[in-house]
Structures are given as C-alpha cells and as structure tokens.
Amino acid sequence: MASVRLENISKKFDDVVAVDKINLTIKDGEFFSLLGPSGCGKTTILRMIAGFYHPTFGNIYFNDRDVSALPPNKRNTGMVFQSYALFPHMTVSENVAFGLRVRKINASERKQRVSDALKLVDLSGYEDRKVTQLSGGQQQRVALARAVVIEPSILLLDEPLSNLDAKLRRDTRDQIQRLQRELKITTVYVTHDQEEALTLSDRIALLRKGVCQQIGTPDEIYNHPSNAFVASFIGRSNLLEGKVLENEGIMLIKVEDDLKLNVSSQKKLEPDQNVTLAIRPETIMLHKNQESRLNTFEGVVELRQFNGYTVEYNIDVQGHKINVISLNEETQLYNTKDKVYAEFPVNRISIIPQTI
Amino acid sequence: MRGEVSFRSKSLSDYQLKMMFIMPTIILLIVMNIFPLLWSLVLSFSDYSAINSQAPDFIGTKNYIRIFSQKATWSYFVTTAYFVVLAVAAQFIIGFGLALLLNREFQGKGLITTLMLIPMMLSPVVVGLFWRFILDSSWGLFNYLLSLGPAVLHKITAALHFPSGIVSWFKDAASNARGIIWLTRPKAALFSLVIIDTWMWSPFMMLLSLAGLSAIPKYLYEAAEIDRASTWFKFRHITFPLVAPLLLIALLFRTMDAFKLFDLVYIATAGGPGSATETVSMNLYRRAFQDYNTGESCALAYILLIFIIALSNIYIKYLNKAKGNA
Ligand SMILES: Nc1ncnc2c1ncn2[C@@H]1O[C@H](COP(=O)(O)OP(=O)(O)OP(=O)(O)O)[C@@H](O)[C@H]1O
Ligand SMILES: [Mg+2]
Numbered sequence A: 001m002a003s004v005r006l007e008n009i010s011k012k013f014d015d016v017v018a019v020d021k022i023n024l025t026i027k028d029g030e031f032f033s034l035l036g037p038s039g040c041g042k043t044t045i046l047r048m049i050a051g052f053y054h055p056t057f058g059n060i061y062f063n064d065r066d067v068s069a070l071p072p073n074k075r076n077t078g079m080v081f082q083s084y085a086l087f088p089h090m091t092v093s094e095n096v097a098f099g100l101r102v103r104k105i106n107a108s109e110r111k112q113r114v115s116d117a118l119k120l121v122d123l124s125g126y127e128d129r130k131v132t133q134l135s136g137g138q139q140q141r142v143a144l145a146r147a148v149v150i151e152p153s154i155l156l157l158d159e160p161l162s163n164l165d166a167k168l169r170r171d172t173r174d175q176i177q178r179l180q181r182e183l184k185i186t187t188v189y190v191t192h193d194q195e196e197a198l199t200l201s202d203r204i205a206l207l208r209k210g211v212c213q214q215i216g217t218p219d220e221i222y223n224h225p226s227n228a229f230v231a232s233f234i235g236r237s238n239l240l241e242g243k244v245l246e247n248e249g250i251m252l253i254k255v256e257d258d259l260k261l262n263v264s265s266q267k268k269l270e271p272d273q274n275v276t277l278a279i280r281p282e283t284i285m286l287h288k289n290q291e292s293r294l295n296t297f298e299g300v301v302e303l304r305q306f307n308g309y310t311v312e313y314n315i316d317v318q319g320h321k322i323n324v325i326s327l328n329e330e331t332q333l334y335n336t337k338d339k340v341y342a343e344f345p346v347n348r349i350s351i352i353p354q355t356i
Numbered sequence B: 001m002r003g004e005v006s007f008r009s010k011s012l013s014d015y016q017l018k019m020m021f022i023m024p025t026i027i028l029l030i031v032m033n034i035f036p037l038l039w040s041l042v043l044s045f046s047d048y049s050a051i052n053s054q055a056p057d058f059i060g061t062k063n064y065i066r067i068f069s070q071k072a073t074w075s076y077f078v079t080t081a082y083f084v085v086l087a088v089a090a091q092f093i094i095g096f097g098l099a100l101l102l103n104r105e106f107q108g109k110g111l112i113t114t115l116m117l118i119p120m121m122l123s124p125v126v127v128g129l130f131w132r133f134i135l136d137s138s139w140g141l142f143n144y145l146l147s148l149g150p151a152v153l154h155k156i157t158a159a160l161h162f163p164s165g166i167v168s169w170f171k172d173a174a175s176n177a178r179g180i181i182w183l184t185r186p187k188a189a190l191f192s193l194v195i196i197d198t199w200m201w202s203p204f205m206m207l208l209s210l211a212g213l214s215a216i217p218k219y220l221y222e223a224a225e226i227d228r229a230s231t232w233f234k235f236r237h238i239t240f241p242l243v244a245p246l247l248l249i250a251l252l253f254r255t256m257d258a259f260k261l262f263d264l265v266y267i268a269t270a271g272g273p274g275s276a277t278e279t280v281s282m283n284l285y286r287r288a289f290q291d292y293n294t295g296e297s298c299a300l301a302y303i304l305l306i307f308i309i310a311l312s313n314i315y316i317k318y319l320n321k322a323k324g325n326a
Helices: A040-051 A092-102 A108-120 A136-149 A166-183 A194-200 A218-223 A228-234 B001-009 B014-044 B064-070 B069-104 B110-122 B124-134 B141-159 B164-178 B184-216 B217-226 B231-259 B263-268 B280-290 B293-326
Strands: A004-013 A014-027 A031-035 A056-060 A078-079 A154-159 A188-192 A204-208 A211-216 A238-248 A251-258 A261-263 A272-279 A285-287 A296-306 A311-316 A321-326 A339-343 A349-353
Touching: A004 A040, A004 B124, A014 A204, A014 A211, A031 A194, A031 A339, A040 A078, A040 A154, A040 A188, A078 A136, A092 A108, A092 A136, A092 B217, A108 A136, A136 A166, A154 A349, A154 B184, A166 A194, A188 A194, A194 A218, A194 A321, A204 A218, A204 A228, A211 A218, A211 A228, A228 A272, A228 A349, A228 B164, A238 A261, A238 A321, A251 A272, A251 A349, A261 A349, A285 A321, A311 A339, A321 B293, B014 B293, B064 B293, B069 B110, B069 B184, B069 B231, B069 B280, B110 B184, B124 B141, B124 B184, B124 B263, B141 B164, B184 B231, B184 B263, B231 B293, B263 B280
Parallel strands: A031 A188, A031 A204, A078 A154, A154 A188
Antiparallel strands: A004 A014, A004 A056, A204 A211, A238 A251, A238 A272, A251 A261, A272 A349, A285 A339, A296 A311, A296 A339, A311 A321
C-alpha cells in the first residue's frame, strides 16, 4: 500500500497546458477521484501517476519516494483502461494471469490467485471464456481482476464505467466500491460523472482546464463549493450575484434592493465586497404565505416538472430564475402562474467571494 | 423518380436487371476460366498436340503415368520446393523485420514505405532482365557491392599493418566476391532466383505485416507494461499472436505464387544451367510450347494444381486455428 503525492505537477503537450501546477496528496488506502469535464487533464494526471507520461515540471512521490523518473513497470501500479485493454486472443484466466506470468509465478499459485481475483469480481466459472465473448460489464470486471491480481500498491481507474449502460454502471460501481474497501488499496479514480465521484470517493479533486478547483470530501465539495464552477458542476446551483452589506455574526447580502439575504458564514468578508451566492435547488422551501419568515421572498411559478418523487419548479423572484426541487407531497403542489414564497435557509447558502 | 419506376415496370423486372449485371461476368468466367479448366482436364486424359490437326485421342491415365514415372519430374518438384521454402522464408523474415522497424512514427515514414514498395510494382520481366545485369559476374553491381566490405577492410588492415595473413584474407575475399558466378552455376543459379524473388516480394510481406501491426491498439502494450512485461514478452505474447492470422494469409499468397514461379525463371535462367532451375511451371511451359505435348502438359498442370490446393489447405487450417484464437 502507498500514498501518492503530486508536487507542483505540470504537463505540457507542445503548446497545450494539459495539467497546470497540481498539488495533492492521496492518503494510504484512500479512494480518491479526479473529477472534471472532458479535456480537463484527468487522464493526463492518471497517466503521469502510472508513468506513461513524465511531468514537464514537478515531482511525483509514492510514500515519499520520488518516482518521477521511473518507467511504468517499476511503479507497481494496477490500471484499468477506459477501453479495458484486454488481450483479445486470450481467455479470461489468461488475461488475468498475464501479470503473474510475467513475474514467473508458478502455475499452481497462479491458478489460485487468478481464481481468487475472479471470485472477487463475481466471474468465477468464466475462466475459459474468450474475452471477446463477454458483455461490456463482464469485460470491465475482467480488467478489474487483472489490475488487482498483481497486488499493486496503487490502483488506477480511468473512467471504467463509461462504456456501460445505466443499470450495469450502478452495479459495477457498487462492486468497485466493495472491492476497494475489501482490499484497502489506494485508488485513483478518473471520472467526469459527478454522481459516481460523490458516491464512491473518500475525497475528490475537481479539475477544470488542467487547474485544480477544489479538493475535499464529497460532502465538503457539495455543500461548500469554493467557486461558481464547482457549485454548478457538482449537482445544480442557483447562482446569485450580490454585495456584502454587513458582516456581524450573520452576513447580509444585497442581491437587489428588495432581495437581501441573511447568510451564516465564517468567511471574513468586508462590506462592499462582491460575492456570488450558490443555493442548491433542494434547499429552497416553498410556502403559500409569507408569515414573516426570514429570507423569504415572493415569486411566481413559471414552470412545473413532475419527476415522480420530486417536483421541479422554476420560480421567478424579482427577475431571477430560481430552480427549486421539492419532494412530492400532494398538499403542496403549485401550478404555473401561482404566487409562492421561496425561503432560502440561512445556513444552506454558500458564499463565493468574487476575485477580480 | 416517376420516370425510373415506369421505365422499370415497362421493360425490366428486378430479376432481369440482376441478370443483366451478372451475366457479363458469368460469361467471361465461363469462357476464360471454367471452359479452359474443364477442357484441359479432358486433354490431360488424351493424346493430343496443339500443332497437329488430329483430334484428341482418349488414352486414360497414360499421361499421368508417364509423368510420374519420369525421374526428372520429381527433380522439378524438388527444385520448386527448394525455391519456395527458401524464398518464402527469406521474404517472411525480411518483410516482417522491415515492418517491425517501420511500425513507429518517424519523419519521412510515408516516403520510405512507398519507396520500399516499388519492387513489387515492377513487371517480373523487367525485374528478371535487370537482375541479369546486376548479377553479371564480371561487371555486375551485386558482386561489386559484395566485394566492397572486404576491400575496405583490406585497405584498413593493410594501412594499420595487421598481420599479413589477415590482410591477404580480406584481399582474397574481395576478389572472390568479385568473381562469383551467379546465374550460370547450378546451385548459385537457384540461389540467385531466391535473391531476386525475395527482393521483389519482401515488400508485399512487409505491407501485410505492417497492416497487421498497426491494427494492434497501443493500450494493449501499455497494459502489458503496467504488468511489467519485457519487450520480448510483449512481442511473443501480444504482437505475434495478433498479427499471426495476417502473416499466414501473406504466407499463403506468397507460397501459392512462388510454387507457380515461371516468369522470373524464363527471363533470368530459362531453367538452366542444365535443369538446375527448372521449376515445375518452367517444365510445364517446355512440354506445352517447345515439345508441343499438349495432353501431357495439361496433366502436369493438373498435378501442380492439386499440389497447390493441398498446400493452401494446410495454411487455411492453421489460419482458422489462429483466427479462432484471436
Ligand atoms: N498525447 C497528447 N498530445 C497532445 N495533447 C494531448 C495529449 N493528451 C492529451 N492532450 C490534451 O491535454 C488536455 C487534457 O487531456 P486529457 O486526456 O487528460 O483529458 P481528460 O480530462 O482525460 O478528458 P476526457 O474526459 O475526455 O477523457 C486536452 O486538451 C488534450 O487535448
Ligand atoms: Mg480521459
């Protein structure tokens, strides 16, 4: 097992800066996700950890050992490629046994370890199948078995679920999680799917255009996004721009003259500072009457979408389109053009200072 | 649209249209391939000469018996087999080797690949003719190039005052190389044909191997690297099994073609010296167009055909096995 530390890592391809000054530490046994939109440099970082690319600047440490210059075969990692990279001319067990054969492990031990690994991914009995005769999800699991059978100290996964359909994706996701907990193996997981990252990870690094936006636990990232990009990339957010009026215990933020919000926050912000407020749709509560609640403003329902156990509304509050998601409770259904009162709970609003 | 529909309904049904397109090919096949094939089968059981006005006279299997009872026939097959084995093996090694070298990104790759393909685009007659000049023993380029190495070494060792034994050994080697007689000595002549054919057809092997190699996805090698596979291990367990089916196809083509070798022999050695390079096809030509023994030559042609079909079947069996693995 090992920890991984990236120290000021940058990678340039000719003129393209794929990864820009990334600093992060992945703890021993941690499930760490690299999350971000397409082209943000996730694969590049993963391939630098694996050793296929060498960083243009910066160093990579496994357990405080500098591995920046080591080739992939000296790093003891296991990797699942986005395309699985199974050997098409071999059977399932030959694929899984490949790394063991390279290491000249004797046949009986090899057989034992292959069957253990296949059991781990629920593929016992498939030993002699050709990998080309497996479904996408089964191939994915063979790739996983091949990656863990060599007992790597770090497991690298590059969008392992992206080729699977929704149901299979959920099943395999659970399997990856179970496997990782069982083996307690340091895992770096690349994905562009925020739901995957949130459910699986101990911690997440959110990237954009090669730059790290925020590192934190799923809960931190979801509830306390550090900037507008994070707030809108992870889940959905209503973003409102405003200005700090006062900051005494509870902050008062002016969005419009008649739309002043109280926000509880530890942030030390001076009056007149411009900020962005990020408010999750599911935190907003709708009421029929004002009843002198705090942070509650009148609005008009513009759109209602019934999604089953939730109902989604678009509310116009003083010209701001506010997206609200409420649980489906029959007594509280509103129709389009209804007048409603939207309450923004004081402690569920994130403040993002604008840095210009 | 409407015009088309009315045109079709008025004049041609779908079936007729289909037939109209297929017929020219079918007729051509029957006239040029099927009929000659069957007719030559008939002739192979007849006593017939194309220059006599006598009709073919059915004589049963006598032609076949005569061919099989001639000792020389077997030596033609042996000569052909020697040639096939040596030439195809050399082409395989050189072609596959070149493909391995070319299977990476570098400047001028396209140009080099194209240049390498030129030999197989040339007519065998042209190739045969200019190799006759190249291999000429007194002023051919080939011997000059062969002697270049020893000659240079001779100069160097002489200048550096090496022991006189070594100096004169290189000197002898150079002058020996200059005097090698290629096309007019029995063993050397067959070997010359192998050299020429290899020069001409290694590019074909290279081309097919290259196609196979470049179809192997790069991530397979990366996966193997993560698993710490050595270069040899990767070649042995990934590259080779994955290109094997294509290599077998290339080998099949080359073997079939080499077995029928005629044009090169005809131009470069005409089967000589003696009958040292008399391949089966060359002998077939002789029987058909020098002795005008048409019936007998048809029988030999059929024997050759059966040989090639049998040989191809062996390859195809392996091919299916290799494909089953891939
Ligand atoms: N080998 C390369 N040569 C040149 N540019 C590259 C190379 N690999 C990646 N890039 C560039 O670096 C940037 C980051 O690429 P990367 O593959 O890391 O993105 P990613 O986050 O994995 O995206 P995706 O989710 O689409 O896989 C992109 O702009 C890409 O075009
Ligand atoms: Mg990627």
